[in-house]
Amino acid sequence: MKFAPLSTCCALIFPLMANLCPAAEKDFPEQSESTIGPDYQDAPETKEQNRVPKGEIREFTMDSKDSKIYKGIAKDQKGEVPYKRQVAVYLPAKFRASQVMPFIVVQDGIGYRDVMSRTLDNLIDEKRVPAQVAIFINSGGGDSKGSQRGLEYDTVDDTYSKFIEKEVLPEVTRRYKVKFTTDPEGRATMGASSGAAAAFTMAWFHPELYRRVLSYSGTYVNQQWPENNRTPHGAWEYHENLIKRAVRGAVVFRPLLVHVGAGVAEHPAVELGME
Template structure:
């Protein structure tokens, strides 16, 4: 759960119980939910589908409980975890794995990941895999006068690679002592809810050499410990070969750290911009696991589709104004999009935006035409002559590029044909 809701709602009772119930996997079927202040939840039917119910004749995997001893990344802090092993597991073959943060909740009756995996593996909709359900660390109190230290926020919300390294260097090797886990990053996935959604994404973002598939539900990509900076980092950084599924709801949290219903589409738009394979589902629920749990079978099919084909980054394309870009044009970014089934699929679902964006000309579109001229497999090409200095590059709406040679007090213009000509002389250093 997000911290802002805890402080605003604990006096009314119920939320702290909800958090404990989520972690213990014993919450009521409706899930842990907090609506935005002053809102009334709409009538919803996020019931679990047949693939989340035990089915006759489907082999059942095993689920065992374990404790990971404190290590170097979180000294003094043990971690409880569970391991799901599919029926028919073959020790002689390396097997994919998927890690679920706040794992007890995912393994419990609200979400039923083990049941879903039983059914999807039996249908061959996903590959046989081991699931690791790890809970946040709890440092035991050092004296009777102290309290336990619950490290969920510290572990999940940070943008550093510490938590990812904990998973890779401590948790996975411990599980690997008993099972033949694949070492191929294409075989590894990580999932989380709320703050755990941040932890899951950041793990893959920092270590794409180890994680390629991500699920985030109602991800807390607000201004807590820096997650609000992720969209900008994604847009400015070479894309990682990761596939990301995101989900949030119209009634999701709004507090001092941001609006979840706006922050999640910002993340999805940045990933789409960068060339990643991303899908976002915008529902009607609040800060809850209900919507995500109801579509978990579909989500896993999407996440593992085309397996074992490696996940690849697509080449950026100028003017790629489809999907969620239409919802996030600047003058509408502060307003939630209207309820429209054709829009709620987001990127990767194949639906058309209700209002297509303007056609992108040269230099236009959400990305800008310059991206169409830069490729990893082609070297940079020099245009024009040799200048004493090149500074202050700028581009106009027609795609012409301007730059200044300050030493010569001259501004040059380069057009689409790569022809460079003097634009202004005697600029006196301007």
């Protein structure tokens, strides 16, 4: 594991106290680095096991011209901006079209496809999780405000949930004859960064559809665009207002099981006590 030069970290973490950095450079020159060990080891569950039955991965592409919900936008471009999105579907070993299947929807999914498919193979074989389908779906592209990805993931309403329910799941069913469970306890959603915000939003607005959420390094901040008067601070609203109101006694019952993973040094704001 390598550490960045202390002068760089200092400037990032304490931008208001950058005058302290030159003193640190006396003992830690800018080009210095240190290595500690042992190196990080991948969990054995993520590695392919020869004895374990393997699921299948099927892939297809969705075109914006076929969508009634997301026609396509891009930063600094006016009007509709066409896009294509990749989708990969993991079908567990011994999958049968007649089975009703639990499933997980993974945002920015193609990046998780290989390692998560291996992991599911192993966990299913060990009976640590039920046999399930995984849908690895990419966004429509770009990032942050004004992008298609930002529109999908950072908007705090149920539009993205509708997209998954009305356009993605039916297409997977049409292609691979998957019968998805309607039991919300068997429906999970997952993501990292803005993809985590999208995963949580899916369950928050539709707990009757999704009740299990995996959130990694979630971007629960205000990246929402266009602005929404109901949630003016974007995903920041969750920890600022929405969850607090729900705890006080909301009309909607949300029995959600949420795993939240984040590193304490992921962002300078955490070190400054601004999380």
